[in-house]
Amino acid sequence: MFLLDVFEVIRGNIYNKNKIIYNGFGDNMDFNKLSLDEKIGQKFMFGVTSSNIDVIIKLIKEYHIGGVILYKKNYSNYDEMLEVIKKLKKANKGNKIPLFISIDQEGGRVNRMPFEIDKVVNVYDMSKKDMKLIEQNGKVTGELLSSLGINMNFAPVLDIYEDNGSKILFNRCFYGNEEDVYKCGKLYIKGLNKNNVISVMKHFPGHGVSMLDSHFFTPYVFV
Numbered sequence: 001m002f003l004l005d006v007f008e009v010i011r012g013n014i015y016n017k018n019k020i021i022y023n024g025f026g027d028n029m030d031f032n033k034l035s036l037d038e039k040i041g042q043k044f045m046f047g048v049t050s051s052n053i054d055v056i057i058k059l060i061k062e063y064h065i066g067g068v069i070l071y072k073k074n075y076s077n078y079d080e081m082l083e084v085i086k087k088l089k090k091a092n093k094g095n096k097i098p099l100f101i102s103i104d105q106e107g108g109r110v111n112r113m114p115f116e117i118d119k120v121v122n123v124y125d126m127s128k129k130d131m132k133l134i135e136q137n138g139k140v141t142g143e144l145l146s147s148l149g150i151n152m153n154f155a156p157v158l159d160i161y162e163d164n165g166s167k168i169l170f171n172r173c174f175y176g177n178e179e180d181v182y183k184c185g186k187l188y189i190k191g192l193n194k195n196n197v198i199s200v201m202k203h204f205p206g207h208g209v210s211m212l213d214s215h216f217f218t219p220y221v222f223v
Contacts, residue, residue, distance in 0.1 A: 034096060042066035042097060049073045053084060060091040060099065067100025067152070070112060078116045085149045102152035102200070105141055108171055117144070123156065127184045128175035134184045138191020138199075146195040154200045156188045159208035166211050168219075173208055 034042070041064035048056055049071055059065045068088055075081040085101060092099040103112050108122025120141065126133050138156075145153055160181055161173035174184035189199040203214065210219035 038064045038096065045069055045100060045102065047071055047074075051075065051080075053087065057087060057091045060088065060095070064095050064097075065099075066097070067102055069154075070101065070103045070150070072112050072114075075114060078114045081114050081148065089149065098151075100152050100198075101150050102154060103145065103150050104154045105145060105150075106155045106157060106172055107137065107141065110172060113144070122171040123184070123188070124161070124171040124173055124175050127180070131180070131184055131187070134174070135187035135191045138188035139194055140191070142192040142195030142197040145192075145197050151196065152198040152200060153192060154202060155192075156185050156199065156201060157203065158182075158185050158201050159203055159206075161208045164209055164211075166209060168210055168213050169203075169208055 031039070041059075044059075044063075044065045045067035046056055046059055046065055047069035050073055053074060056068055060068075070081075070084070074084050088099060088101060104110055105112050106123065107120035108124075111119050113119070120137060123134065123137065126137060141153065141155075145151075156174070157169060157172045158181055159169050159173050160178055161169055161175075174181045176184070185201065189201075192199045206221040207214065207219060209221050212219040
């Protein structure tokens with residue numbers, strides 16, 4: 001039901017604004033009208049680490065997957081990025097549920113934008129300077145993603161960073177203690193949501209002090 005609930009809220013905004021491809025459907029969505037295969041497909045999100053997205057197109061058309069995550073290796077410039085998103089939405093045109101098109105756009109060193117778009121300063125330095133800048137950061141990021149046709153962002157990072165020598169999440173976290181991070185997270189999410197971009201918070205409690213990269217190892221922390 002999660003996908004249904006989310007799209008019930010955003011369907012009239014993101015897809016109406018997006019001029020690339022419009023995936024419209026009626027006001028009375030009923031998740032129960034989906035076939036079992038469609039319901040299963042909606043549980044999955046896929047990505048590929050190359051410019052060849054043919055396998056993703058097939059998954060959308062034949063297996064009705066719920067979403068796609070974009071990587072920088074999927075395109076080399078702004079025009080190619082738009083073309084990739086256009087193909088994804090066109091492939092999903094025959095499906096009953098709009099597609100989650102997601103990205104990891106934290107800013108700073110986690111930047112998925114093509115070279116034509118200036119990199120945003122990392123949130124650690126920004127929040128250390130002035131917490132009020134964080135909502136503007138979220139708003140600008142949301143405007144950018146929405147204009148591209150992206151409706152989900154895997155940000156912000158809500159791990160609590162401690163200066164223990166770990167460089168895994170350094171400058172990807174907000175500056176400060178638990179209360180500061182909570183406030184900054186709310187501001188950033190508010191900025192994204194103003195542009196109908198869904199925020200996915202990450203990672204997990206304790207990761208801010210981990211010495212291991214969870215992409216390659218299983219981190220552990222002592223409490």
